[in-house]
Amino acid sequence: MLEQLLRKKPIQAHAHTGLKKCLTAFDLALLGIGGAIGTGIFVLTGIAAATQSGPAVMVSFIIAAIAAGFAALSYAELAASIGGSGSAYGYSYVAFGEFAAWMMGWMLLLEYGVGAAAVANGWSGYFVNTMSNLGWQLPAHLTKAPVLGGVINLPAFAIIWGLTLLLMVGVKESARANNIMVIIKLSTIAIFLALSVGHISTDNWQPFMPFGWFETLDNGKNIGVLAGASLVFFAYFGFDAVSTAAEECQQPQRDLPIGLIASLTFCTVIYIIVSGTLTGVVPYTELNTASPVAYALTKLGYTWSSTLVATGVLAGLITVLLVLLYGLTRILFAMSRDGLISPIFSSVNPERQTPSKIILMCGTVVSIVAGFIPLGELAETVNIGTLASFIMVCFGVMRLRKTHPNLARPFKNPFNPLVPVGGILSCAALMSFLPAETWHRFIAWAVVGVIFYFAYSFRHSKLRA
Template structure:
């Protein structure tokens, strides 16, 4: 039994999964940008500035970006050398063995599955408000879950199925759609920066660091630049989805590292620019509002700003949702292919070259959760799952350098093992700033995954049967 838990798979960077290899480095970079730039840029920047960091929110984004950067370098090395479509799940299988791989896969299901349902709820809220601006009001029964007095959150349920059908049509079509919508939301951001930069008032940047580096208030709340970094880390959630596309990349050993690092650097620069401009045109204390970008533009006299921001948010959330659903299907596909969940779902449609069964399963489950269950604070657990996967990927780089020093590494981390160690320390520190309740929910989720593994997965593992 113990030997089975530690049994690892060989690296397989050139594995043939049956999926269509059609994504370029450019497509992969836009995949990461599509998932990483969402409501965070329109909402999170203002909240973090007002409640945590002040104008020094730009430093919070820098610290969060650096922590994510260390993880991105680790992802890039493993993506090029280990390969596979399971992201941190596949890397853990090679580095640590089946049991740790299952736990990582289970955590990724939380990150992508619950994250997708939460984003669908957020998109539905903006969609309903946008319709209301045009005097189109949907019945309460169709916009609220049963526990909230309605029947179904129909917009959240519906958008999941629209994107599910898009994913079934093929990965290239999904990628092209993502690229178009990313261009729309980046255009919105460029318009905001161009308009607001003409009204900068440097007095708004003083004091630059009103809450210091880190402090704990009497009520237990943490403030300061480092606490703000833990909050704005949500803005970087999802860039690792690039690594789930390994089996569909044209040249994964070259294109995956490019896509991962390019998307992270680009998103970090955009967040720094937006947060710097935002705090430069409005005093940071006024930004604790639901839509700080729209508030700033309205204050500058641009009355049509709510329409601009609504367009950016709706476009931004659609790409986030699309990439999360895509990543979820590829992780489950890899787990099904290994026998840890039913192999029924790992069948590839020969015409579309997509795992239609697993896409339909994800569409059914996520749409039901989004339509009938208000997620509430459960969505916060997504953050700790993301950080945990980042930490394990960094550890995996170190372990594989020791266990398999001769493994071909087309992309190799500089200053090893300094980079992965810094990734472990920085992401671990951000985890330490998260609330205790988040840790409790995370523990219960992992415990449920362990139960599933020993009741089903360990007895159906293809690696175990082969051995």
Template sequence: MRKKLLRTKAIVVHSNSGLKKCLTAFDLALLGIGCAIGTGIFVLTGIAAATQSGPAVILSFIIAGVASAFAALSYAELASSIGGSGSAYGYSYVAFGEFIAWVMGWILLLEYGVGSAAVANGWAGYFVSTLANFNIYLPEALTKAPVLGGLINLPAFAIIWILTILLMVGVKESARFNNIIVIIKLSTIAIFITLASMHLNTSNWHPFMPYGWFSTLENGKNIGVLAGASLVFFAYFGFDAVSTAAEEAKNPQRDLPIGLIVSLTFCTIIYIVVSALLTGIVPYTELNVSSPVAFALTKIGYTWASTLVATGVLAGLITVLLVLLYGLTRILFAMSRDGLISPVFSEVNPDRQTPTKIILMCGAIVSIVAGFIPLGELAETVNIGTLASFIMVCVGVIVLRKRQPNLKRPFKNPWNPLIPVLGILSCGALMTFLPAVTWMRFGIWILIGIVIYFIYSIHHSKLNK
């Protein structure tokens, strides 16, 4: 009973964290858009169409979007009633207790940490190719990790530190920067939509579903609309970062649900429109390229598309990186405050009103991973971590409705418990379509986290003390 009361009390205590309350609903919505629109729309759309879904990649995005929508409604309810900067970690802490919360936090570190390093590597690749368009070439030793024959992936390493410094300056300044860059990349997408709509050829949509709903090839690869949905789900990865900003929102009970739902709805519409146009102007079999949007525009006669799309991608990935790093620091901030990692990292700089020590630590670790370690397929594990966190949030809504029925809920899910149950089923189904090797890596990551919990966290936890 005492631990249950302490978990409930944490809701109130964490509302006075010392972090600066300065973010509006508009800032939160753009935070979600900034993180969600990036690699998914510029890269995965074409790859999923060519290798897994065909023109029915539109359905893949709809399925992934619906699953995310169920999770978003669950996030909105918990964000409005519990708050806290730990996202699904904080919600699990209140709903299930410390151990499950630690596992959830450990999964989120995989989602945000590995995701940040993977996006930094992708950004570096586009940055190098963009410089080459202007006849500026970086030495190969400065663009590859040591195991790939270089010394360091300097662009990936540097962009992490630039954004780390920006986060240290202040969250409002970071939000302003994010808002500006989001407008730039949305302008790029608007240009693509305008140009592509003038060259639409509906015959390219036939056959619409060449790979069916789902099947497995002899080499173990999954194909079909449902397999495509599990791949393009990466496009929705990160919109939940909005919930990590609870303690810096001016009116979290009202603004967090708005930010979550608006950002997800907007991104889903954009994904559907872009994927429909992309497969409508170029045969889907030709879209298995690193930059399918640029390739498609070039095919219809716009040779200047490479520079345009490179600008959009660079801008888009910068905001994705910024929001991922922000979310990572706030999750670790919450875990530190609960004693599960060193309390040093939950100290807030009184001048900047930001947790500068945890920001520096995250910047150092992620920059080293991005600069010196080629991630390869490890980044695919991000998807399963995101889906797992969505499921836990949906379960948390059901549990808290039973355990704390009188908890004030400014936003309540309609048709409870149907929405969270549908979220559990849809996200769970998408997890089953992921490759076996992804499950194996995910299991190993969780085991490592459990070992750390019993070696350190359980002995320093404020709850257990």
């Protein structure tokens, strides 16, 4: 059965395209860093500190990193033994079958689609701040969602459409381009740290844990370090993009585990240092802004540096956004090609050699979400979908260990089954700390996915045919 699924699972259909095997472990690590360092560190750090964790947001990042670390080890084992560019979608197909693969693909749509909208919100905050520093003030009603008193978040809406058109024309990503963007982002962080470290005041770290570990307020909002961990987990969802590059690795069995673990470790260290510095130079109560790093530099008197940092962040977030949109369209393209959604979306423009219809559909939906829904709600919705996919990957490791003990595993988790069990328990715990409204949206999304599968996908699946 495993051999059949390995041959038939949708993700493996990419194998015949002859993708160039050019990526090294170093390239993969930078890919993970490029995908992870974005909205999580430049935007959500301030929001989590101001509303949920206080200066203890550093601890929130550590807790989230532990859960992500368990998942990374599980990803590494499946990536090395199964391969394929579909990440958790393909792994679930092999371990659990088509229905589980569909649900995982459905969750990945939530992760990548809503994630792209959340990144667009973060990009908008920095764009407005940069324009303000240059003397160009955008009308407030064009920079906020309706529930925040505006009409539309126009910058977020517009950047989605700009990148959608770019994807329709054709995108030629390369490891070199990604590496350059990572250098730009890390340079931005280095500038912030160099200018801020001398202004750290330990008084700003008192009280260190103003909201406690966890508490649910009368309005249903969760606060505390654990609630903050469930929010800043958004900062780690990008590292799983490494596993989608399996078919372009020179030595996937060796390079994928190295890339996954190295990128996660590096990002965790950066998150802790930046969050500690940010809360050390600015009181945490002032950080509830869409651009906390730029705000901190402006308050310290480095207006020119704030603009420079914001410009670097804008470039970095655009790269993250482009990768998310690209991944979203390709996941849907693969599902369409396998018959799980309409074959209309698997058609390719013969001139541009891009799936123009699915790109246009994704751009329409994501731009509407980005323009009309606030950032906080978007991040929490992405988190619950990502956590669910991580849990499925951990279960996949345990199932394949039992059903196919002799499967070649170039990378094997140490301390099995503690790693996948730890991933399941830690990710489930973080899910439990998310607000009830987030759970309601997640359950509704899952129910819609089940209905769609049995109404359409079950009857049109090419594997069943």
